[in-house]
Amino acid sequence: MLLNLEGIAPEDWKYTSLSEVLSRKYTLGEKVKAEGSFLPGFKSILVVNGYAENLSEATETDSSLPFVKLNSQFSPGSLELTLTPDLPVHIVYVTKGNDVSSSPVFSSPRCDVKGEGLLVESFIGEGAYLNCPVTTFEVSPNKRIEHVRIIEEAGDHISAVLSKLNRDSYFSSTVFSFDGKLIRNDVVMTLAGENAFGVLNGLSIGNTSQHIDNNTVIDHQVQNCESRELYKGIYDDNSKGVFGGTIIVRPDAQKTNAIQSNRAILLSDDSTIDSRPQLKIWADDVKCTHGATVGKLDDNALFYLRSRGVPIKLARAMLIKAFASEVKVSNRAISDLIEEKITNKLTK
């Protein structure tokens, strides 16, 4: 099958070409066996090619994102999850692709989350495929949900994380993009109830010819809400990073406090980053700041380390890891795992 995408907004895909993705003939992912490794102490759920135990019928979302529609159309069903504070959940999504790259597998897992607690999602796979997962969060009044996503795909990954924050709720989502040929994350956070606090963080580490695109939207619909956003990227070889950060402050959203930051370092001459922060503000009594920086590793810092005897390779790794370490995860087991993955990725 070919992917039939409707409603593609060209400005949302300015720096990420879909021509290759749309030119390929896909076969739908089937229910097959696979294994995943899970964080100790977490409730573990395995999803393979979008299939898992106890799926419910996927409901329509009100998102107009074309890949979300595609997901609704093809998803085998939705994983309905109610988090509890005492038992964090770890979902491992495995995509079993095709050996033939011209006919990749199409997979569209769907997960709908509510309750209160911590959810970690890992994405792994093998062979040629396009994985289009959609995860939605409904954060009820006074509830608190933390979300961590670790992307280590073998194929392509075009995903959406959609969250709605109600009154007095807290939501944070941290997306680590490590592996995947093409990675595109649409992260949309809607602050729909007063006094909600939302955090969107991300760390992308690209090398070879990877393309990593984080397109985020923070929609302040009501007054007295706060949002924080920090996306960092490290790009080597001829990898390409894209960041789109839209903050919308609706006319009713007075007293909004929103801070956005996007920082990237380019480790090679052929790596690039396109950063596009956008503020759309219709209220007058708001505090919104955004900043974007792109740079290389600091030569002075590198010399400082080397002058103390740290060999250049290690000195570079120390500085890169220090840069990455600003994107933090509060859970110790996860942050240890992330640190290990960063080290692995940087020594590849």
Added chain:
Amino acid sequence: MLEVKDLHVEVEGKKILNGLTLKIGAGEVHAIMGVNGSGKSTLASVIAGKDGYEITKGTILFEGKDLLEMEAEERAHLGLFLAFQYPVELPGVLSSYFLRTAFNATREARGEAPLSVVEFSKYLKERASFVEMDEELLKRAVNDGFSGGEKKRNEILQMAVLDPRFCILDETDSGLDIDALQIVARGVNKLRAANKSFLVITHYQRLLNYIVPDFVHVMIDGKIVKSGGKELALELEEKGYTWVRENVA
């Protein structure tokens, strides 16, 4: 120990050092004094191995070995240390981890076994107390958010830990109040030894009241124009750099 011979250095086509010659023996403390722009810091950077300088002529030998052929880290492994005029802030790099990495890299380069975390932590405590410095600095990221005084103290602490044989202090006194200056100088004096040499670069004589040099050199326009004992610093303080310039001319 260190021998600089007829050193000519350019930065982006501009001549900074013009035939500088300097010989420093083991256990000696030399001071280089000069006005801003005379090339003092360039000399420090070139000895330490910073990129961006074109050496058009001359040699730098350290115990007979050609330093100019070596990377900055290799020079450090030989026992060279530069206390920076502007120590670099490294947010996200924990001081103790940084020092252990540097220390063990040097040990490994010398064919010695690295110290374990526990062994190094004990050693670190000993060295900090030897130079009468607070260990608190080591619990933070390197120089991150440090005051000017804290940064300079941290340089001396690093010097104590890495235990180099040749130390360059590049305007360590700049931006320090008298109390901080005394703490820094006391640390340096504790580290003075028969097998260690120091090159103290400064604009003012004040620091040399506390770190008393064996030799003083005056640098003008990229070369040493006058050398003498510690009394030269006092004479210079009294008569000014113009006096040297006129004397030379």
